[in-house]
Amino acid sequence: MHKPFEREPFEPKVSIVTGGASGIGRAIAVELIARGSHVVLADIDGEAAVRAAAELGSLASAATLDVADAAAVTALVRQVVADHGRLDVMVNNAGVAIGGLLEELDERHWTKALDVNLRGVINGVTAAYEVMRAQGSGHILNTASLAGLIPAPAMLPYTTTKHAVVGLSTALRAEAAGLGVRVSVLCPGFVDTPLLDDIYEAPASFGGSSVRSRVRLLQPRFLTAELTAKRAVDGLAANKAVIPVGAMAHLTWRGLRYAPGPTRAIIQAQASGARRLAQRSVAKQRTH
Template sequence: MAGDVVLVSGGARGIGAALVRAHRERGDTVVVADADPTEPGQRLLDVRDREGYRRLAEDVVAEHGRIDVFHNNAGIAVAGTQPEMTARHWDDLIDVDLRGVVHGIDAVYPILRRQRSGHVVVMGSLAGLLPVPAMVPYSSVKAAVVTLARALRVEARQHGVRVTVVCPAFVDTPLLDSFNPGMRPTLANRVGERLVRQLQGPPMDPDVLAARVLRLLPRNPETILAPAPLAQVAALGERLAPWAVRRVSALALRRYLAMPVEEDATG
């Protein structure tokens, strides 16, 4: 419903910023939280800070009276084959993309329970439904996030709270060309975006994804897949013919390992 109070983590750029635009166009009141705010009025939020997340959620309620929709969206992207991974790759990804999601749930879900209303929208990934080589940490963490959302949905229903997980394929955001932020670069930093475009075609427009999410949320779906029909076909293939999905994944991995590094590419 228009006029909702909406909290978006990671809302300064990428998918989060697209969700912010879509909600504001609908007439909602949107609180944007991000580790690197880009505009006045955006709230500073490090999702690794459990208490900071809790204070933010309480501040939103104190100012606006409630939270109707919470986009648990903030995240980073880690890519590369397992031998390229370091402890830092795993630790940073788990801290932001898994613990950060848990901290958001811990901060906001109790408020929605007290209200006996509200919608938690967790940003997962198609990589959380399909095991993706050369993205073993990311695929593993997103699988945990998808399961977290689906399990919480069952608990939350009895309290009048809805939970949906969004599982997109690659989206045209800064994450696509900033794999492994602050970490040792991998081959993915040099060829990853080119490989994505070869395998998927143009990455999905984040505003198209945001529009799809807002269009479907009133139906209270457990999972939102995008883009159609690619994501639906991939998810169905994983359920009905996982052997075929593994063969496609193996081909993609071979292509990744064989891709030439362009002269002007940087790590």
């Protein structure tokens, strides 16, 4: 029987990072490689994954993968185990940004968020868990977000799926501990990556104003992917359940627990601000 709370050395030999071609995923790959792991960068943008793997050196390799395709995720995990004999770390990190007020969003936004941000994680977890249970070891890291710990208005499909990823991760952690499999969830505030420039099917209220300038109103300084990845991999080594990254994440997550009234008032003010900005942006576009 495994002792869930015992500290074991973190010495991964084989890892997969989904969404590994860019941003936080790529930076996590760098950290895992620094700890001696071979890392498979699995990304829907296969060419970018190949480029990133070439930059990261001989311990990196690339695979083209759509995390929403359950059969493809299972096939990749099994292939990696066939090639390398094991799987120590599975980072379910691929994700898409969805923004806008609820009334501006339609089924496409919900489907995309559910397919990639939630089902993509479920697919990765399911495939890796099969292997790790048989091994009696392994660590699954799911990338959620601060938006998975606190209500994040004006991005409902995103915050909904990220809350689900936190729930999935913390519940599976308890279920898996006795089998030697560890589960952690990464919850950063805003990180300076291409994701912030690529809002899926951005609604009218996003036109004419940069997402980055809006984000700065909520979090004046962005986190870097490098710092986020370092915290993530240190969190794996320490076997943390939830890994919040950034002062905003720590403050608001704790604020919601210990000072719920004032924290909810701040979130309410953010929601009102988002609505005002959206209305202004739509009005500006109408006059042009």
